[in-house]
Amino acid sequence: MDKKQTLYSILDLALVSKDHSLKQTYNNALELARQAEIFGYTRYWLAEHHNSANIGSSATSVLIGYVAQGTNTLRIGSGGIMLPNHSPLIVAEQFGTLGSLYPNRIDLGLGRAPGTDRETAQAIRLDFMEAAHSFPNELEKIQTYFSTDNATSKVRATVAEGVEVPVYILGSSTDSAHLAAKKGLPYAFASHFATTHLWDALAIYRKEFKPSSVLQKPYVIAGVNIIIANTDEEAQRLSTSLIRMIVGIFTGKRDFVQPAIDMTDELKEVMQNPQVHQMLKYSFIGSKATVKAQVKEFMNQTQADELIAVTNIYDIKDRIQSYKLFAEIMKELN
Known part of the structure; x- marks a missing residue:
């Protein structure tokens, strides 16, 4: 029996590094995607976040178009x-348009969180909480708008009808696992930060999965933080940008991604803080050999069909090098 191939992909927040302009940030995102295409990655997803100075992926569909335009074969989508x-x-009109411009290359990953704070969520949409509760219905509407059966309806997304844009359900708790299973859709779990519910969510999704016209058996994408360098010490050094970013999240002092510094006792202590330690549980940081062993174990445990890697590093050259080494690891493990 052939060993299952595990695909590997990228989740990007278009993080804004200190002393970098937004234009530079977007150019870096495109450069990363171009390199990912060469390295054999399957897809490159951009997340949606708002009111965060260090995250550039607010107008997600616009950025997807920019990256898709500058690449050739890589699948580009929303995560989510x-x-x-x-x-x-x-959403159907935007992604239907993208799907026509870049045929068979656009993914629509959908989540139910706001991707921001409460005040901003309300500024985006006053009935946010109501919309969050009716996520299953909202999902159904999107599927309807993409269907050719909707051609006789009064309300249509004419640019989406019959356009091939696969839908993925994103989750960071168990709620979306039930929905993805019920709808027979692929499921992407945010284990790169929401580590506590990973096993329950995967068990629910696989147990309750109902085959659909798009998927015959469960399909799991799992998020991991990956920072790889030539040595363990160098990777630890690069990871200081990520640790300081997480400190910013916990203290409410979000700032641009800071340059790497030598690992300090203080930062090592932060890593041992129970909350931070739990959040970074599936963060694989080190040399290629170190990370390869950790990734192999994670793949064996989760049996994920695909890993989607998040690499929060200050410098684009170091980021690209880390993703290059991760691609090498995945090829070797496959």
Whole structure:
């Protein structure tokens, strides 16, 4: 029996590094995607976040178009569009348009979190909480707008009808696992930060999965933090940018991604903080050999069909090098 191939992909937040302009940040995102294409990655997804100075992927569909335009074969998509922020009709029109411009290359990953704080969520959409609760219905509307059966309806997303844009359900708790299983859709779990519910969510999804017209058996994508360098010490040094970013999240002092510094006792202590330690549980940091052993174990445990890697590093050259080494690891493990 052939060993299952595990695909590997990238999740990007278009992080804004200190002393970098937004234009530089977007150019770096495109450069990373171009390199990912060469390295054999399957897809490159952009997340949706709002009101965060260090995250550039707010207008997610616009950025997807920019990256798709500059690449040739890589699948480009959303990881994800936070559906309660948007009208399903508008999302269908945007992604239908993208799907026509870049045929068979656009993915629509959908989540139900706001991707921001409460005040900003309300500024985006007053009925946010209501929309979040009706996520299953909103998802259904999107599927309807993409269907050719909707051609006789009064309300249509004409640019989406019959356009091939696969839908993925994103989750960071067990709620979306039930929905993805019920709808027979692929499921992407945010284990790069939401580590506590990973095993329950995967068990629910696989147990309750109902085959659909798009998927015959469960398909799991699992998020991992990856920082790889030539030595363990160098990778630890690069990881100081990520650790300081997480400190910013916990203290409410979000800032641009800071340059790497030598690992300090203070930062080592932060890593041992129970909350931080739990959040970074599936963070694989080190040399290629070190990370390869950790990734192999994670793949064996989760049996994920695909890993989607998040690499929060200050410098684009170091980021690209880390993704290059991760691609080498995945090829070797496959």
